[in-house]
Amino acid sequence: MKQVPSPNFDKRKSAINMLLFHYTGRPTLDESLAWLTDRDKKVSAHYLIGETGEIYQLVPEGMRAWHAGVSYWAGNIDINSCSIGIEIQNPGHEFGYQDFSTKQIEALVSLSKEIIARHSIPRTRVLGHSDVAPTRKFDPGEKFPWEMLSREGIGRWPEKVSRASIPDLQTFKTSLEDLGFEVLQGKVEVAIKAFQRHWHPENVTGQPNAETFARLKALL
Numbered sequence: 057m058k059q060v061p062s063p064n065f066d067k068r069k070s071a072i073n074m075l076l077f078h079y080t081g082r083p084t085l086d087e088s089l090a091w092l093t094d095r096d097k098k099v100s101a102h103y104l105i106g107e108t109g110e111i112y113q114l115v116p117e118g119m120r121a122w123h124a125g126v127s128y129w130a131g132n133i134d135i136n137s138c139s140i141g142i143e144i145q146n147p148g149h150e151f152g153y154q155d156f157s158t159k160q161i162e163a164l165v166s167l168s169k170e171i172i173a174r175h176s177i178p179r180t181r182v183l184g185h186s187d188v189a190p191t192r193k194f195d196p197g198e199k200f201p202w203e204m205l206s207r208e209g210i211g212r213w214p215e216k217v218s219r220a221s222i223p224d225l226q227t228f229k230t231s232l233e234d235l236g237f238e239v240l241q242g243k244v245e246v247a248i249k250a251f252q253r254h255w256h257p258e259n260v261t262g263q264p265n266a267e268t269f270a271r272l273k274a275l276l
Contacts, residue, residue, distance in 0.1 A: 062093045062114040064100035064122050072117070074132075074139035074181040075171055075210075076124060076188065077164075079195040080104070081148035088145055098122060101141035103167060109159030111167060117174075127188035129181075130236035135188050140171050149194050161201060168210045180236075182211035183254075187236070190250030191243055198257035214255060214274035222266050231272050 078101065080088035085106045092100050092114055101123040104112040115121040123141030132138060144160055147153060171177065184200065185193040206213035223231075229239045232247050239247045249262035255275065256268045 057111045057113055060089060060093060060104075060112045060114055062100040062121075063095045064092075064098055065115045065119040066122075068118070068120045069134060069137040072138060072140060072175040073177060074129070074135065074183065075168060075177050076135065076139045076141050076183055076185060077196045077200065078123060078141060078143045078185045079146035079148050079153075079197060079200075080143050081146070081150060081195060083147050083151045085145045088143065092143065101143040103141070104143045104145065105160050105163050105167070106145050107157050107160060109157070109163035111163055117171070124185065124188055126192070127185075128238035129183065129188045140175070140177075142167065144196060146196070149197065153197060153199060155199050156196075156201065161204070165205065165208050165210065168205075169208070172210065179206075179209070179212050183236075186250045186253050190237065190247050191240060194253065198253050198260050200254075200257075202254055202257070212275060214271040217267075217270045217274045220266050220270040220273055222264055223269055225264065228264050228269065228272075231269070231276060234276055235272065 082088040082091055091097055100115050100121045102115045102117055102121050104114060117140055120136050121141050122136060124135035127135040185195045202211060203213045205211050225244045229244045232239050237247050245262040248264060249260060252260045252268055255271050
């Protein structure tokens with residue numbers, strides 16, 4: 057692990073109980089490192105994983121990195137204070153979204169298991185940036201291997217999915233909120249799309265459908 061200190065951090069205001077994954081959304085690793093360590097950008101994360109699996113620590117885990125921005129999950133509006141943030145090098149949707157490399161994911165699994173054990177982070181609190189900021193963010197996106205990670209004990213994947221009918225939007229909204237999402241007025245489809253990026257990646261449409269709702273019910 058390489059130490060590349062970022063100046064962008066401050067004191068935590070709450071205990072660590074969440075692990076949050078991002079993609080960098082920058083074309084190259086060098087650009088991502090420059091971005092995450094530039095004082096003027098006012099953004100950082102605790103860790104960055106390069107394409108070949110190299111891990112950079114930018115902010116000590118005990119400090120509050122600036123990776124989540126305006127965000128929300130299950131009543132918490134200061135995700136930066138309660139979370140560890142891991143950035144994974146990937147150009148993202150803006151610069152040519154691509155599959156994450158095998159070495160990246162192997163490094164992510166190892167690092168995540170250490171963090172989860174160190175801070176007793178529950179599986180329900182391993183999330184993506186788009187989960188906590190669905191109106192602003194797409195990352196880590198539909199190519200991220202959430203199902204595989206869940207088999208490693210990292211995060212959750214819907215099990216024992218039963219058939220379901222398509223509910224009305226209000227029922228979908230309430231169920232998403234019960235899971236932890238913030239669903240803003242008139243933004244139910246946006247929240248559905250964020251849910252799909254994580255838990256129904258083969259159907260990222262934002263449209264309510266029976267399979268998406270069945271997976272949502274299974275998680276609840």
